[in-house]
């Protein structure tokens with residue numbers, strides 16, 4: 600049961616927010632959807648799923664990315680979930696990079712996180728099913744995200760190559776098992792089983808990808824991003840892609856940082872990238 604909590608007209612389409620009771624995270628979840636002009640049961644549109652980064656909610660991308668004019672022009676719906684389960688009964692920590700606001704798009708195995716922190720199931724299964732049931736969209740999907748959400752987008756696409764037509768990311772954490780944010784989150788959510796960690800690591804997943812399942816992938820990275828060397832390490836993914844002939848394009852952008860100023864500067868390019876596969 601969806602509860603509509605806001606509806607605002609934008610770029611000729613509609614931005615709407617909803618809450619619902621989630622079977623994956625066992626709490627109330629919120630998401631936002633942008634429906635382009637003309638989307639209807641008679642004219643269903645494809646969907647770009649956007650996964651946000653640490654500390655974000657469904658609102659950051661929708662309010663700051665400036666994606667609506669181009670998405671409206673291209674006829675693409677955008678769905679932005681929250682970045683974690685939330686609420687009084689959901690475990691939390693006094694830190695920006697773990698627990699509420701930092702679900703890392705995994706299914707936690709460790710108590711007390713394993714009841715609610717099942718963001719992988721939520722974004723891969725529950726949310727798309729809900730979206731396809733309640734909105735005028737097709738089942739054709741692409742996925743993108745930023746930082747922790749860039750990790751989520753690439754990882755989810757690599758694990759589900761037939762569910763998505765393309766994947767992209769801004770400033771993604773491409774190798775979480777080899778960076779401080781990822782090690783902290785995976786230890787907390789998944790325990791010490793490094794084989795389980797590898798199942799959520801884009802570099803490890805790309806190493807094992809079969810050519811028949813390769814997806815077009817675009818990564819944008821600012822070279823003035825303070826997290827580039829310690830946390831993000833896009834060169835690790837590029838090395839694997841080059842070795843395997845995986846169709847990954849990394850675009851380094853001079854002078855850009857980790858913020859939504861960067862995302863808003865290149866979101867049109869990412870929408871055009873996805874559009875060619877969403878409409879193929």
Ligand SMILES: CC(=O)Oc1ccc2c(C)cc(=O)oc2c1
Pocket residue numbers: 651652653654655659745746747748826857858859
């Ligand atoms: C709105 C905004 O700027 O979001 C934002 C800021 C910083 C970060 C960091 C440091 C990591 C991340 O995963 O996401 C993220 C998002």
